[in-house]
């Protein structure tokens with residue numbers, strides 16, 4: 001690479017509101033997500049070319065609710081191949097925000113090997129809206145992926161001037177711009193204009209794991225079942241009958257469930273069937289108990305990602321308990 005060559009950053013577009021379009025410039029709820037192609041996203045921000053040498057690839061163009069496990073595997077494998085190129089400084093994934101945290105967490109667990117930045121970015125206002133947030137978010141995301149200060153920090157989420165850890169970040173508001181937060185752990189840093197500014201030296205989340213998904217084309221099915229007063233075992237048993245190789249419970253409080261469900265989970269645990277107990281509270285630990293596997297700090301949707309990856313490698317209950325840190 002020549003002395004004055006710009007860092008190489010590859011953008012992988014998957015759709016979402018950042019690529020959304022509507023006939024109305026004030027429509028922020030009924031627009032069509034995943035309408036605009038990757039080249040149009042790049043062309044809309046000419047400033048990108050002064051930050052990095054950009055390449056773009058369309059992986060999908062869908063609302064993030066339609067992101068599948070096979071797309072996750074394809075995205076992760078493509079990114080790892082790109083990160084292995086000496087001219088690549090980092091990568092950016094544009095993504096719908098609804099399930100962004102799941103893709104970000106998956107990439108955090110499967111693409112952190114090189115230490116090069118992997119940045120996931122979205123928008124809350126479609127590209128056609130007044131004050132669309134996508135273009136500036138994309139410029140900040142590329143600036144982060146181009147920055148050497150972003151190395152060895154795991155995958156990161158860029159939204160609303162903030163840099164979040166993909167391990168901890170979660171969507172907390174249905175429509176507001178400042179929706180991505182980590183209630184307990186906070187942000188890694190923020191942007192001063194387009195300049196990333198980190199609060200801490202690189203550090204990894206406690207218990208963070210790495211999975212090699214090269215050559216894998218599918219993952220075991222894991223279902224999620226929500227708890228509430230008077231919940232019974234109907235949905236849990238239906239999920240198992242439908243072929244789930246593991247179930248994540250969205251528990252009341254500390255991964256807790258009505259006694260009838262607790263007894264069933266205890267039985268399943270004895271049989272070696274994995275049930276992870278997450279929490280519907282939004283923050284805190286789901287701790288170890290006799291029944292199932294406490295999810296630690298992971299919410300249900302992230303627990304599902306980790307459980308799929310761990311089961312794909314044949315993890316048993318004991319190993320799963322150590323993976324989940326709960």
Ligand SMILES: NC(=O)C[C@H](N)C(=O)O
Pocket residue numbers: 015016017018033062063064065095096097098099122123124125
């Ligand atoms: N803000 C967004 O991107 C939401 C959109 N429904 C999506 O996740 O694709």
